[in-house]
Amino acid sequence: MYELTLARIISGLQAGEFSSEELTGSFLTRIAALDSQLNSFITVDPDAAMAAARVADQRRAAGESGALNGVPIAHKDIFCTQGVRTSCGSRMLDNFVPPYDATLIQRFNAAGAVMLGKTNMDEFAMGSSNETSYYGAARNPWDTTRVPGGSSGGSAAAVAGGLVPAATGTDTGGSIRQPAALCGITGLKPTYGRVSRLGMVAFASSLDQAGPLARSAEDCAILLATMAGVDARDSTSADVPVPDYAATLGDSLQGLRIGLPREYFGEGLDAATGARIRDALSQLEKLGATLVDISLTSTELAIPTYYIVAPAEASTNLSRFDGVRYGHRCEDPTDLLDLYTRTRKEGFGDEVKRRILVGTYALSAGYYDAYYKKAQQVRRVIRDDFLARFEDVDVIAGPTTPGPAFPIGAKSDDPVAMYLEDVYTLAVNLAGLPGMSVPAGFVDGCPVGLQLIGRHFDEARLLNVAHQLQQVTDWHLQRPANPAEAA
Amino acid sequence: MISLRPRRGRDVFFPVYISMSIAQDEIEKLATLARIRIDGAQVGDVTERINQVLELVDQLQAVDTSGVTPMANPHDAVQRLRADEVTEINQREAFQAIAPAVESGLYLVPKVIE
Numbered sequence: 241m242y243e244l245t246l247a248r249i250i251s252g253l254q255a256g257e258f259s260s261e262e263l264t265g266s267f268l269t270r271i272a273a274l275d276s277q278l279n280s281f282i283t284v285d286p287d288a289a290m291a292a293a294r295v296a297d298q299r300r301a302a303g304e305s306g307a308l309n310g311v312p313i314a315h316k317d318i319f320c321t322q323g324v325r326t327s328c329g330s331r332m333l334d335n336f337v338p339p340y341d342a343t344l345i346q347r348f349n350a351a352g353a354v355m356l357g358k359t360n361m362d363e364f365a366m367g368s369s370n371e372t373s374y375y376g377a378a379r380n381p382w383d384t385t386r387v388p389g390g391s392s393g394g395s396a397a398a399v400a401g402g403l404v405p406a407a408t409g410t411d412t413g414g415s416i417r418q419p420a421a422l423c424g425i426t427g428l429k430p431t432y433g434r435v436s437r438l439g440m441v442a443f444a445s446s447l448d449q450a451g452p453l454a455r456s457a458e459d460c461a462i463l464l465a466t467m468a469g470v471d472a473r474d475s476t477s478a479d480v481p482v483p484d485y486a487a488t489l490g491d492s493l494q495g496l497r498i499g500l501p502r503e504y505f506g507e508g509l510d511a512a513t514g515a516r517i518r519d520a521l522s523q524l525e526k527l528g529a530t531l532v533d534i535s536l537t538s539t540e541l542a543i544p545t546y547y548i549v550a551p552a553e554a555s556t557n558l559s560r561f562d563g564v565r566y567g568h569r570c571e572d573p574t575d576l577l578d579l580y581t582r583t584r585k586e587g588f589g590d591e592v593k594r595r596i597l598v599g600t601y602a603l604s605a606g607y608y609d610a611y612y613k614k615a616q617q618v619r620r621v622i623r624d625d626f627l628a629r630f631e632d633v634d635v636i637a638g639p640t641t642p643g644p645a646f647p648i649g650a651k652s653d654d655p656v657a658m659y660l661e662d663v664y665t666l667a668v669n670l671a672g673l674p675g676m677s678v679p680a681g682f683v684d685g686c687p688v689g690l691q692l693i694g695r696h697f698d699e700a701r702l703l704n705v706a707h708q709l710q711q712v713t714d715w716h717l718q719r720p721a722n723p724a725e726a727a
Numbered sequence: 728m729i730s731l732r733p734r735r736g737r738d739v740f741f742p743v744y745i746s747m748s749i750a751q752d753e754i755e756k757l758a759t760l761a762r763i764r765i766d767g768a769q770v771g772d773v774t775e776r777i778n779q780v781l782e783l784v785d786q787l788q789a790v791d792t793s794g795v796t797p798m799a800n801p802h803d804a805v806q807r808l809r810a811d812e813v814t815e816i817n818q819r820e821a822f823q824a825i826a827p828a829v830e831s832g833l834y835l836v837p838k839v840i841e
Contacts, residue, residue: 336825337825339818339821339822339824339825432800432801432802433801433802433804446799446800446801472809475806475807476800476804478802478804540786541786541787541790543783544783544784544785544786544787545784545787547780547783547784548784548787555761559761559762562762563827564826564827564834564836565822565823565826565834566825566826566827569827569828573836573837574837575837575838575839576836576837576839577762578837579836579837580762581758581759581762581763581764582764584761584762584763584764585763585764585765585766588763593763593765593773594773594776594777594780596761596763597754597757597758597761597763597773597777598777598780598781600757600760600761601749601757601777601781604757604760610788611784611787613797614787614788614790614792615784615787616797616798616799617792617795617796617797617798618787618790618792618795619797619798620795620796620797620798621790621792621795623798623801654779655776655779655780656779656780656783659780659783670801671801672800672801672802673801696801696802
């Protein structure tokens, strides 16, 4: 039962082939048996999940149906869930039980979804490997000595390992797409503003966006339909109509122009990964798309720009964690300054502290113009570079990451080497564009992903391209052996 | 701080100010600004790691951005306005239920004023 896609689960529940109680029970059993190998969950509440599943079954019997009625799902531990601990992978929020639900959580609950638990993540979403979590590293189901990617590593590992059919994640610099690529699943970062950020603990407010991780583009389309839409309580959410994503999945790719930036295929890209990406692209060509060589000259500016903008915004967002109103508080503070400085010393891990300090520096008097303001100018240059390319092509494609998953611990001593993992994904967040990662084969037995980038609010087209690719290839259908068996 | 290092795209070494490199005492000032205590034993390591990141972002100095308006939001969106009407209810009890220390509806902190 754990091998069913979301689409198949929905049709199966509708046809009465199985109940939500059976389905939820089977996933909870798998989590109990296998998650010690993956560490993909921070919080699982089996009793609450089974109760919710029974309610869903009763509702279905009474003729009430939400779009996701009875469907098991996991949420990244960055979304506030009322009454359920929300830790953001940090000691700072280890004891934080939110008094409200994020808008995204409310939408899933209204649709009838059954939450299995909260997934592991890099602390406060800062990382590309899920190694900075206070709750320990998550592991890649394809090879448990390797990282699942990050920061949505727990969500990616849980879906790839068959512990849950789908999960939510967030993406600030690649944190949905990169783990999706390294775990061999499909992940989508929507356009900035497409999904409400109310109740989603903020890392970088102008970059963060929530999105789905699932086994196929079709499944992502189903989830995005529930997630997308303007929210009066998030003034950065866009008042743009939500199209019927499922309706256009099957559109022909004839005449589609796919731009391939030469900067994405140069030095730094592992040769075997590049070959897999080229194979995937030739499949799209066979479906009628035209591949066009383009140049995104601003590509090399993405990393330095991001590592000023994101830490600067993080330093502001994380200043709310002060031991006063919620979360961790140091023992016996001697004065107010001691309360703040010791609470934050104890509550934050090393990478979070590093980024806060870099951000504080970039915003401080005397440096603001040279670094933060400069970065904001370069950010416009990067966005405009993409917009100019989209005059000649409809989709931009390339590898999601420079290579497959790396071993746990291999990059944790060198922050800059870790940052280079996101070289193809960061610019997409800076420009606010939608981006997807789709499975594109394997290198040394580990998955790699094809990244598709679209115009603002063109998620329907990305889902369409990914879906059509998945009709003629089977990379997305591959599953790793159960971790216990592989051990 | 002055040092000799090659600049991107140029053939010659010449002295430049490495404005993005921080000294240890500046790290301590930053830590105070950020309200994070860093142990004396860790300051050296933190300084080195941060300088690695700052070296990375130094590349932006070479980019010509004359006449470019800074972009804070990818859509150049502006704050939406609404009518000045009360729409939220007071939920102080619920929100304070998870606070470390409260009394009479107030959050308790160490004494600030002598």
